[in-house]
Amino acid sequence: MRRYRLRAxxxxxxxxxxxxxxxxxxxxxxxxxxxxxxxxxxxxxxxxMIKPAAGLxxxxxxxxxxxxxxxxxxxxxxxxxxxxGLMGMMxxxxxxxxxxxxxxxxxxxxxxxxxxxxxxxxxxxxxxWQRFNSFRAIADGSGFVLGPALAxxxxxxGSVDMALLVNxxxxxxxxxxxxxxxxxxxxxxxxxQRWIQIWRDxxxxxxxxxxxxxxxxxxxxxxxxxxxxxxxxxxMEVAFASEAIGLSQAAYGVLVSxxxxxxxxxxxxxxxxxRYFQAIQLLCYGAAAGAIGYVVFSFSYSxxxxxxxxxxxxxxxxxxxxxxxxxxxxxxxxxxxxRMMSLYQTIESVLIIGMTAVLAGINAMxxxxxxxxxGCFIMLLIAMLLFYLxxxxxxxx
Numbered sequence: 460m461r462r463y464r465l466r467a468x469x470x471x472x473x474x475x476x477x478x479x480x481x482x483x484x485x486x487x488x489x490x491x492x493x494x495x496x497x498x499x500x501x502x503x504x505x506x507x508m509i510k511p512a513a514g515l516x517x518x519x520x521x522x523x524x525x526x527x528x529x530x531x532x533x534x535x536x537x538x539x540x541x542x543x544g545l546m547g548m549m550x551x552x553x554x555x556x557x558x559x560x561x562x563x564x565x566x567x568x569x570x571x572x573x574x575x576x577x578x579x580x581x582x583x584x585x586x587x588w589q590r591f592n593s594f595r596a597i598a599d600g601s602g603f604v605l606g607p608a609l610a611x612x613x614x615x616x617g618s619v620d621m622a623l624l625v626n627x628x629x630x631x632x633x634x635x636x637x638x639x640x641x642x643x644x645x646x647x648x649x650x651x652q653r654w655i656q657i658w659r660d661x662x663x664x665x666x667x668x669x670x671x672x673x674x675x676x677x678x679x680x681x682x683x684x685x686x687x688x689x690x691x692x693x694x695m696e697v698a699f700a701s702e703a704i705g706l707s708q709a710a711y712g713v714l715v716s717x718x719x720x721x722x723x724x725x726x727x728x729x730x731x732x733x734r735y736f737q738a739i740q741l742l743c744y745g746a747a748a749g750a751i752g753y754v755v756f757s758f759s760y761s762x763x764x765x766x767x768x769x770x771x772x773x774x775x776x777x778x779x780x781x782x783x784x785x786x787x788x789x790x791x792x793x794x795x796x797x798r799m800m801s802l803y804q805t806i807e808s809v810l811i812i813g814m815t816a817v818l819a820g821i822n823a824m825x826x827x828x829x830x831x832x833x834g835c836f837i838m839l840l841i842a843m844l845l846f847y848l849x850x851x852x853x854x855x856x
Contacts, residue, residue, distance in 0.1 A: 466640055467583060467591060473636040474598040477538075480629035481568075482606020483613070484545070487622035488561065490614060495554050502554065506561060508812070511690075513565035515808035521570045522801030523661045526794055530578035531642045537574065538634035540567040545627050549620045573800035580788045580796060581643030588788050589741075592781040593733040596726035600777065604719035665802045668795070674848075675790055678739075681845050682783055683807045685746050688838040691814040692753060695822065695831055699757075703828040704765055714762070718769040725774025729781060738789060741782025743842075743849035748775035750835070750842035757828070757835040 488506065496502030525533065544564035548557055583591045613622040669676040700706045700714060733741070752772025759765035791799050814834075822830040 463584075467587075469636050469640055470579060470582065471591075471594055471598045473633040474595060475601050476629040476633040476636075478599050478602025479606040479609065480602075480626040480633075482602055483610040483622050483626045483629070484564075486607055486610040487614065487619045487626070488548070491548065491619045491623075492554070492557060494619070495552065495557065505558070509558065509561050510565045510569075511808040511811045513562050514569040514804055515812070517566045517569045518573070518801040518805040518808065520658055520801075522573055522798035523658050525570070525574045525797030525801065526577065529642050530574050530581075530797075531637055531640060533574045534571065534578065535634050535637050537567045537571045538630050538637070540564075542627050542630050542634075545623050545630070549623050569804070570801075573797045573804065576784065576787070576800060577793055577796040578643055580793050582640070585788075589733055589738055589781065589785040590730070592784045593726070593730040593777075595784075596729055596777040596781050597723070599780075600719065600722040600726045603722050604716070607715060607719070661798050662802065664795070665798055668791075668799070672790070678742075678845065678848055679783075679787070679803065680806075681841055681848070682742060682746065682779070683803060684810070684841050685750070685779070685838060685845070687807060687810045687814050688834055688841065689749075689753075690811045691818050692757075692831055692834040692838070694815050695818060695827055695834075698822075698827045699831045700765070702826070703831070704759055704761065706762060706765070710762055714765060714769060717766045718773040721770035721773030722777055724770075725777035728774070729777050733781070736782075738782045738785035739849050741778045742786055743779075743782070743845045745775045745777070745779030745782055747842040747846050748772075749779055750839040751775075753835040753838055754832075757832040 492502050492506060541564050544560045544567070547560045547563075551557060551560070579591070580588070609625070610622050613625055697711065700711045706714065729741070736744075749772045752768050752770070752775055754768075755771065756765055756768030759768055787796065787800070818830045818834050821833060
């Protein structure tokens with residue numbers, strides 16, 4: 460049992476390092492591109508299109524080999540690919556080369572999540588899945604709070620490249636921890652078929668599973684819609700805070716810190732109360748509270764009300780994410796998790812790009828406040844439907 464606990468702690472520490480590094484990378488990359496493009500905002504905006512584009516390209520086929528490989532070795536390889544990409548960014552001054560390297564890092568990151576969930580599912584005992592996911596929320600939240608703060612310090616006393624170097628070190632530490640963890644034996648499907656046929660068969664498998672368990676699929680897709688709306692609204696967050704609320708850059712920085720604090724507080728509360736809830740309750744109740752927080756934020760005209768909104772939505776996010784991961788672990792076979800997650804995320808990436816464009820169009824025709832409010836109301840309607848579905852016996856089992 461002691462060894463089992465050490466392994467679980469090791470995974471959580473690895474997640475914390477990676478999450479902290481991801482936030483450092485995000486801030487440092489924005490600054491590097493902004494400086495390299497001679498302060499052209501459109502150059503930075505293009506970065507936010509690369510991530511869903513990489514997810515769209517990679518997730519459509521990545522699940523086919525995720526479920527057929529040693530996930531621990533795959534995770535280590537993906538960490539090292541991201542390290543290589545970051546090292547390349549430090550050595551180049553070409554904006555085009557930076558974008559290519561960003562795509563490489565985003566591609567590796569998009570594969571990592573569906574690769575890590577099957578590994579964690581096999582490593583952690585079933586009765587501990589939900590509690591582990593509650594602690595995982597704390598690990599993610601720690602990165603959310605520490606990453607931006609550390610990035611600001613590193614850029615302030617050093618340079619953008621110093622921040623990228625620290626990110627490289629954190630990723631290497633995360634990979635090192637994975638190196639000493641055991642492999643998890645997951646059934647590997649042997650087949651003499653050509654790769655294109657395997658890929659087609661996997662799509663058919665996901666379609667058949669989704670059709671057979673229609674209620675489960677509906678719930679997962681609805682939660683994906685919440686994620687889509689969250690990404691679309693978040694893409695307009697800076698403009699909304701500046702134009703609708705009138706916040707300065709310093710005040711917006713404080714608002715981001717409030718969001719990080721909310722996530723940490725929500726994660727701590729979740730770790731204390733998780734035993735009293737089923738996974739579907741965490742998912743649906745968290746989604747409902749998060750949507751309410753977004754609506755409060757969308758109608759804010761002062762720093763105080765905006766802070767209340769982002770604190771609530773961030774705290775609720777810890778509950779809904781933990782519920783979502785646990786619910787997938789409970790209802791999708793371990794040897795199919797990679798394919799299911801990858802192909803669902805492919806659909807998610809398409810819709811994120813489309814919904815972001817729709818809200819941007821609404822913003823162009825009206826103003827940013829109306830666009831954000833429409834997005835938040837759609838989110839609230841989806842959350843209400845999720846809340847209704849949580850009462851159905853077929854989903855609660």
